[in-house]
Amino acid sequence: MRRRYLNTFILVLLAGGSLYSFYQNDNINPWTRDAQVRASIVKITPRVTGQVSAIHIDDNSHVKQGELLFEIDDRMYRANLNQAIAAVNQTNALVAKAKNEQTRAVRLEKLTPGAVPALTLNNLAVAVETATANRDAATANQQAVELNLDFTKVYAPVDGYITNLNLRIGAQVIANQPVVALIDENSFWIEGFFKENDLQGVAANDKAYVTLLMNDKYTLSGKVLSIGFGIAKLDGSTGNDLLPTVNPNFQWIRLAQRIPVKIKLNNVPKEIQLRVGMTASVQITKQQKTFN
Secondary structure, three states, X not given: OHHHHHHHHHHHHHHHHHHHHHHHHHHHOOEEEEEXXXXXXXXXOOOOOEEEEEEOOOOOOEEOOOOEEEEEOOHHHHHHHXXXXXXXXXXXXXXXXXXXXXXXXHHHHHHOOOOOOHHHHHHHHHHHHHHHHHHHHHHHHHHHHHHHHHOOEEEOOOOEEEEOOOOOOOOEEOOOOOOEEEEEOOOOEEEEEEEHHHOOOOOOOOEEEEEEOOOOOOOXXXXXXXXXXXXXOOOOOEOHHHOEOOOOOOOOXXXXXXXXXXXXXXXXXXXXXXXXXXXXXXXXXXXXXXXO
């Protein structure tokens, strides 16, 4: 009988020791399986309005920086450029005419003082300035039209992956409205959500180890880049009668909030392709702090 009690007591001690060891390890090295792969999403936005005339990409394809993605019908913009060039040529002619008239009047005044009234000379000088200003405005307009013509070709600003492509030839795109998503392939990071009471002592540059649910046989190393400074609140928003909205809470246990921690991976094996939204588990190893 005593031996059975002794065995039971030993098993309880072992179980308690295991639980305590797990708690200590979790306290020293915070761990979460609530993590996801993130990346910077570049919204490809046309700068001009028009019909799509050509598409050079496919959905979920890889593109390089500077690669042509799609084109917008440029016929109207070429016509605008021809019109702008004609306007510049016209203003150049008006400037030349105004200068010739001024030069002739000045010469006549030098040969025969008083032959040309002072008011006429002033008006001719103003005419030259006005014609020059109109030429400058026409030149600036030509430059703007040339830019719009260049904007009919849309290029990739970074290396990355095209995703959720719904663009079709003949579709009408509107200036400054995004039409294609491009995932920057050099911007991937892991965002883990840790309980607030597990983050004591966690700091930037602490080592982190990441396991992806899709490739759980690999353990990826990284480091903590930053810890979030705030999360959105559910209660306290303004409701009816300008009073704060507070949802009823029936929980007797106060739950710890989860704070986002941004982690940068060191090296990702070629066998692993990171994708935005993938699930991951993260463990952080706190650096030993030294006190003088």
